[in-house]
Amino acid sequence: MYTLSLVKLLAFCYSLGATGHLIELKASTDLPHGASQPVDHAFASFSWPVHFFADYAGNKSCPNHFSQDIINLLHEKTGAYPHIRVGGTSADRAILNTSQSSSIVLSAESDNGIPLEVSLGPVFFEGFENFPSTPWTFQVNLANNKSNALENALAEARAAISHIRGNLYAFEIGNEPDLYPGDVRPLDYTVADYVKEWRSFADAISTEVLHGNRYGLNDWTLFQALTFVFNLNGFSTAQAFKDGIDMDGHVKSVSWHQYASGNQAWVRLQESFMNHTAVTGNLSQYIEDMTLIHSYNPNITFLLGETNSDYVNLNMSQIEGVFGSSLWLIDYLLYGMSVNITRFNLIQGTTFGYAGWTPVEHNGLAPQVRAPLYGQLVAAEAIGRHPIVQVKALDLERDDLSAYAIYESGVLARYLVVNLDGWNSTTKYARPSQKFALDVSHRVKSAEIKRLVGPGASADTGITWGGFSWNYTDGRLGRTGKDDTEVLKVLKGAVRLEVDSSEAVIVELQQE
Known part of the structure; x- marks a missing residue:
């Protein structure tokens, strides 16, 4: 008692x-x-990993109407269609096979849920046409260290543009190259080495894919650079620009990847996510980079081209896909707007715990809306449809x-x-x-x-x-x-x- x-x-x-x-x-x-500066009405956008793209988009004969409706709902609230970036680690493992009848073939072996080998067939690219008003960023494979790497990247770019057409916002070249040293490149691989490769790929795509295109696209300044995730191995925005990433004028935008945490033992929903101080710390770190980029070229925008709650994306049910994570997402998005980050591409995935929706049946469960999508809906209504917000x-x-x-x-x-x-x-x-x-x-x-x-x-x-x-x-x-x-x-x-x-x-x- x-x-x-x-x-x-x-x-x-x-x-x-x-x-x-x-x-x-x-x-x-x-x-x-x-x-803030005026907010991009497509501020809260998406990133679909290559190995899940077919789930979210479907193809010409079987479009994913569920995903289409969600994209259209966000458009209704803001007047803008979300940008979608298609890329990720699986894109940096993708090889185009023009004789392959199926959309995508994935190896059984995986690394943190990401297949080690990815083979794309022509049907894969039909998915872009199911979203006729959506701006796209498409990533080609740079991690490939074989002799035909450039030829594969050019083939991917050609296939993508033939379906995306005038809705192409940018090409990306590679994913998280700051993780290349000791993995897909020698241990002594530097920012200067990356910049040299990146510029050669950008030159080739501009000359052999974009030049003379009939879609009205800029054939030179149409690339999203960097895609770094950690300040590792000397990789930084400052060093990339010092080493000449925009020497040729190819850079349209700069993307970093940002995750609020991993699966460390100390990660908790309240302390790590439902915590405004943590949110401001995660995002204010990019203010210096934005200032530096602007000093090089004020026309280059800065965005988080792949971002969400945690980079592990599996077995984090205590923080992923729960109501508290939708509240975190509201604060995360609004604070990002307030410090002038141009856009967030929130990464999704059929098996990812933080996804806003599951696009196809998975593990015997029907497709579903998940808690994080509500955070994005609130952020969309916060922006609204007025032209200057x-x-x-x-x-x-x-x-x-x-x-x-x-x-x-x-x-x-x-x-x-x-x-x-x-x-x-x-x-x-x-x-x-x-x-x-x-x-x-x-x-x-x-x-x-x-x-x-x-x-x-x-x-x-x-x-x-x-x-x-x-x-x-x-x-x-x-x-x-x-x-x-x-x-x-x-x-x-x-x-x-x-x-x-x-x-x-x-x-x-x-x-x-």
């Missing part, structure tokens, strides 16, 4: 402490100093809370608030909440509130955004639920609301 009373007392004190303090969020009515991160000096002010044509249009405090229904205390007062202009008379809610940080079902859930239904993306948007009045120049632990809200300000 004493123990039960103590538990109740502790739960009451925790709840009182969490709800008792009012946090005031003050954002300038007009665009403040330090706000900018973001300002609001510093709450808290690990467990994050907030952003979002501007349309320089005027405060909405707030986004994420309560990253991890709560689960299995705990013995009531779900806490945090009270907020959001400062608004005198022109604002009311606010519409949409909430991303779930049963708890570790749940992977029962999630709704604005009252709706999405899932696979008869081969398509289906929606269930009922709109539960709240309307709050402005009181004394502020909108007052509570945000539960493990919840996110968008507060849309209604101008008079």
